[in-house]
Amino acid sequence: MKRLDTPPDAPGAVAFDIRTAYARERNRNVLFMLAMVAVSVVMFLVTLGIGTYHISVSDAIWVFFDHLLGREVDPEDDYYVWGEKIGRVPRALGAVVAGVGLAVGGVIMQNILRNPLAEPYTMGISSGAMFGATLSIGLGISLVPFVNGSYATIANAFILSLVPLTIILLISFFKRVTPTMMILTGIAIMYLFGAITQIVMVTSSSETMQNIYSWEIGSLVRFNWERLPAVTAIVVVLSILLYLCASRLDVMYAGERAAQSLGLKVNVFRLSVLVLTSFLTAAIVCVVGAIGFIGLVAPHIARIFVGSSNRYLMPAAAAFGVAFLLTADTVAKIFTLPVGVFSSLLGGPLFMYILISQRKRAWM
Amino acid sequence: MGSDGELADAGGQRLIDAYRMQMLRKAALLIACIAGIVLVVGLLSVHSYSSISLRESYEVIWNHIAGNEYPRRSDMWWADTYIWNRAMPHALAAIAAGAGLACCGSLMQSLMGNPLADPYSTGISSGAALGAIAAIVMGVSVTTLAGGGTVVNAFLGAMVPAIIIIAISERISMTPATLILIGTALSMFFGSLIAIIMVSTNPESLQEAYLWQVGNMNNIDDFGWDCIPVMLGVTAAGSVVAMLLAGKLNVMSLGDKSAQSLGIDVKRFRTLALTLMALMTAAIVAFVGILGFVGLVCPHIVRLLTGSDNKFVIPISMAVGAFILLITDYVSVVVGSLPIGVVISCIGAPIFFLLIVFSRNSGKGALY
Numbered sequence: 001m002k003r004l005d006t007p008p009d010a011p012g013a014v015a016f017d018i019r020t021a022y023a024r025e026r027n028r029n030v031l032f033m034l035a036m037v038a039v040s041v042v043m044f045l046v047t048l049g050i051g052t053y054h055i056s057v058s059d060a061i062w063v064f065f066d067h068l069l070g071r072e073v074d075p076e077d078d079y080y081v082w083g084e085k086i087g088r089v090p091r092a093l094g095a096v097v098a099g100v101g102l103a104v105g106g107v108i109m110q111n112i113l114r115n116p117l118a119e120p121y122t123m124g125i126s127s128g129a130m131f132g133a134t135l136s137i138g139l140g141i142s143l144v145p146f147v148n149g150s151y152a153t154i155a156n157a158f159i160l161s162l163v164p165l166t167i168i169l170l171i172s173f174f175k176r177v178t179p180t181m182m183i184l185t186g187i188a189i190m191y192l193f194g195a196i197t198q199i200v201m202v203t204s205s206s207e208t209m210q211n212i213y214s215w216e217i218g219s220l221v222r223f224n225w226e227r228l229p230a231v232t233a234i235v236v237v238l239s240i241l242l243y244l245c246a247s248r249l250d251v252m253y254a255g256e257r258a259a260q261s262l263g264l265k266v267n268v269f270r271l272s273v274l275v276l277t278s279f280l281t282a283a284i285v286c287v288v289g290a291i292g293f294i295g296l297v298a299p300h301i302a303r304i305f306v307g308s309s310n311r312y313l314m315p316a317a318a319a320f321g322v323a324f325l326l327t328a329d330t331v332a333k334i335f336t337l338p339v340g341v342f343s344s345l346l347g348g349p350l351f352m353y354i355l356i357s358q359r360k361r362a363w364m
Numbered sequence: 365m366g367s368d369g370e371l372a373d374a375g376g377q378r379l380i381d382a383y384r385m386q387m388l389r390k391a392a393l394l395i396a397c398i399a400g401i402v403l404v405v406g407l408l409s410v411h412s413y414s415s416i417s418l419r420e421s422y423e424v425i426w427n428h429i430a431g432n433e434y435p436r437r438s439d440m441w442w443a444d445t446y447i448w449n450r451a452m453p454h455a456l457a458a459i460a461a462g463a464g465l466a467c468c469g470s471l472m473q474s475l476m477g478n479p480l481a482d483p484y485s486t487g488i489s490s491g492a493a494l495g496a497i498a499a500i501v502m503g504v505s506v507t508t509l510a511g512g513g514t515v516v517n518a519f520l521g522a523m524v525p526a527i528i529i530i531a532i533s534e535r536i537s538m539t540p541a542t543l544i545l546i547g548t549a550l551s552m553f554f555g556s557l558i559a560i561i562m563v564s565t566n567p568e569s570l571q572e573a574y575l576w577q578v579g580n581m582n583n584i585d586d587f588g589w590d591c592i593p594v595m596l597g598v599t600a601a602g603s604v605v606a607m608l609l610a611g612k613l614n615v616m617s618l619g620d621k622s623a624q625s626l627g628i629d630v631k632r633f634r635t636l637a638l639t640l641m642a643l644m645t646a647a648i649v650a651f652v653g654i655l656g657f658v659g660l661v662c663p664h665i666v667r668l669l670t671g672s673d674n675k676f677v678i679p680i681s682m683a684v685g686a687f688i689l690l691i692t693d694y695v696s697v698v699v700g701s702l703p704i705g706v707v708i709s710c711i712g713a714p715i716f717f718l719l720i721v722f723s724r725n726s727g728k729g730a731l732y
Contacts, residue, residue: 116541116545117541117544117545117548181720184480184720185720187480187716188713188716188717189717191656191657191709191712191713191716191717192713192714192717194709194713195706195709195710195712195713196710198578198705198706198709199702199706199710201574202574202575202578202702202703202706203701203702205567206567206568206570206571207567209567209570209571209574210567210570210571213562213563213570213574214563217559217563292552292555293552296548337560337563337564338559338563340556340559341556341559341560341563342556343556344552344553344555344556344559345553345556345557345560347549347552348549348550348551348552348553348554348556349549349553351545351549351552352546352549352550352553355542355545355546355549356532356536356538356546
C-alpha cells in the first residue's frame with residue numbers, strides 16, 4: 001500500500017514507525033540467534049582439540065570432518081576425538097543437547113510458574129536426582145533390579161527426580177494447583193530429599209562422599225556414545241513438543257483469567273507442560289548431574305535481547321545455552337575440572353552484571 | 365444512645381474480645397516456648413551428667429548462678445562442672461543461634477516481601493563457607509589463633525557478599541526481587557569457588573569441609589565458653605535493634621512506593637537492615653556453620669499463629685527459633701552421630717512441608 005511507504009501524514013507516520021521498529025526488533029532477534037549459533041559452532045570445533053590427548057585444534061577439526069566424510073583417519077586420533085565410548089565428539093554433542101534442554105526447561109519453568117527465579121530444578125528435580133545418586137553411590141541401592149554401577153546411578157536419579165512431579169500430579173487430583181503451590185511443593189520436597197541425602201553423606205566414608213560430591217557438581221564427561229542417543233532423542237522430541245506450545249505459553253503468561261477467557265484450559269495445560277519439562281530435565285540431570293546457572297539465566301539473557309515472546313525466546317535461550325555450555329566445557333577441560341564449576345563461576349558474575357545493567361528492562 | 369449505640373457497643377465488645385484473644389495467643393506461644401527452653405536445658409544437663417535427676421540439674425544451675433559452691437569432688441560438684449562446661453555452652457549457643465537466625469529470617473522476609481527469603485538469601489552462607497573451607501582445606505587463614513582460624517575466616521568470608529550486596533543496593537535502586545537474584549548469583553559464584561577447592565582436595569578434607577557446611581557444634585564442644593560471648597552478645601544487640609526497626613518494617617511490607625510515601629527512606633532503611641542481618645548471621649554462622657530452616661520456618665510458624673505484626677513476630681520467632689534449635693541440639697547430642705545441621709534439616713523439612721499443607725486454606729498468610 002502506497003500510504004505506508006510515504007512518510008508523514010498523521011496516520012501514515014505512525015504506521016511507518018511501527019513497521020521499522022518491528023523490522024529492527026526482528027533483525028535483532030535474528031542477529032542474536034546467529035551470533036549464538038556462530039559462537040556454538042566455533043566452540044564446538046575448538047573443543048575437539050582440547051583435552052588430555054595432545055592434538056592441535058586444526059588437526060582435530062580435520063579428523064572430525066574426515067571421519068564424517070568416511071575418509072582415512074589415523075586410528076589413534078580418531079579414538080580420542082570421535083571416541084569408542086568416551087570421546088570429545090560425544091561430549092561436545094552432549095553439551096549441545098544439555099544446553100538446549102536446560103535452557104528450554106528454564107524458559108518453560110519461568111513461564112508457567114511466573115517467577116523469575118524459577119529454573120528446571122525448582123521442582124526438586126535436582127534434589128531427587130542427587131538423592132538417587134546418593135542411594136546408588138553411597139548405599140549401593142538400586143531402584144531398578146539387575147542394574148548396578150553407573151547405570152544404577154542414572155536409573156535411580158531419573159526415577160527419583162520425577163517424584164516431585166508425581167506428588168504434584170497427585171495433589172492436582174484433589175485440588176487446583178497454583179504456580180505458587182507448585183514452587184512451594186517443589187521446594188518442600190527438595191528439602192526433604194536434601195535432609196535424607198545429608199544423613200547418608202554424613203554417615204558415609206570420605207571416599208564415598210567424594211564420589212557423591214563429584215557426581216553432584218555436574219560433568220559432561222559422562223556423555224558417551226551409549227548414553228547420547230537416548231538423551232538426544234528425548235531432548236529433541238520434548239523440545240519440539242514444548243516449542244509447539246509456545247504461543248499458548250504466551251497466552252498463559254498474560255494471566256490465568258485472560259488465558260481462560262481466550263479458550264486455554266489453564267490447569268491441564270500447565271500440568272502437561274510441567275510433565276514434559278520434568279522428563280526433559282530429568283533425562284539430562286540423571287546423566288550429567290546438576291549443572292547450574294543455565295536453566296536460570298539463559299532465559300533472562302535471551303529475554304534481554306529478543307523479548308518475552310516464546311516463539312523467539314525458546315530458540316534464543318537454547319542457542320545461548322549451547323554456546324555457553326560449550327564454552328564452559330572447553331574451559332573445564334583446560335583446567336580438568338567439572339563443567340558445573342565453571343558454569344557457575346562464569347555465570348554468577350555475568351548474571352550479576354546483566355541484573356545490574358538491565359534491571360529496568362529485563363523482567364519486571 | 366438508642367439502638368444504634370447498643371449495637372455499636374456489642375460490636376465494640378466483640379472487637380475487644382477478639383483483640384484480647386489475639387494477645388492471649390501471642391503470650392501463650394511465647395510462654396510455651398520459654399517453658400520449653402527451660403525444659404530442654406534441663407534435659408541437656410541431665411544428659412551430660414546422667415546420675416542426677418531433672419530437678420537436681422535445675423538446682424545445680426541455680427546454685428551456680430547464685431554463686432554457691434559445692435564441696436569439692438562431691439557428686440554434685442562433678443555435676444556442676446559437667447553441666448556448666450558441657451551442657452550450658454551448648455544450650456546457650458543453641459539459644460543464641462536459634463534466636464538470631466529466626467530474627468534475621470523474619471527481618472529478611474519482611475524486608476524482601478518474599479516468604480521464601482531466609483538469612484542466607486544474600487549469599488552470606490556461601491561466602492562464609494568459602495572462608496571456612498579455605499581455612500580447613502588449604503590452611504589459609506587470617507589469624508593464627510589455634511582453631512580460631514576457621515571461625516574468623518568464616519566471618520570475614522560471610523561479610524564479602526554482604527558488603528557487595530549492601531554496596532549495590534546503596535548505589536543502585538532496585539526491587540527486592542532483584543536483590544535476591546543478585547544474592548543467588550553471588551551464591552553461585554562463591555559456590556563454584558568452593559566446588560573448585562572441594563573437588564581438588566583429598567577425601568578427608570572434603571569430609572571435614574562438608575561437615576562444617578552442614579552445621580555442627582564442634583566449635584562449642586572444643587572451645588566451650590569462649591564462643592558464647594560473641595554469639596550471645598551479637599544476637600542480643602542485634603535483636604534490640606531489630607525490635608526498634610519493627611514498626612518501620614511493618615510499613616515496608618506495604619511495598620516500596622507506599623513506604624516511601626509514608627516517609628520512610630527505603631534505600632537507607634534497607635541498607636541498615638541488611639547490615640544488621642549480615643552481622644548477626646555472620647557471627648552465628650562463623651561458629652556453627654550453615655544451619656538452615658530456622659530462619660526460614662520459624663517466622664512462618666509464628667505468623668500462622670499470631671499474625672504478621674513484626675513487633676510480635678520478631679521476638680516470638682526468636683523464642684520459637686531458640687526452642688527448636690535447642691531441641692535439635694538435644695537430639696543431636698543424644699543420637700551422637702548426627703551433626704546438628706542434619707537434625708535441623710530432618711526436623712525442618714517436614715515442618716516446612718506441613719506448613720505448606722496447612723496454610724493453603726487459611727487466609728492468614730503464612731506462606732502466601
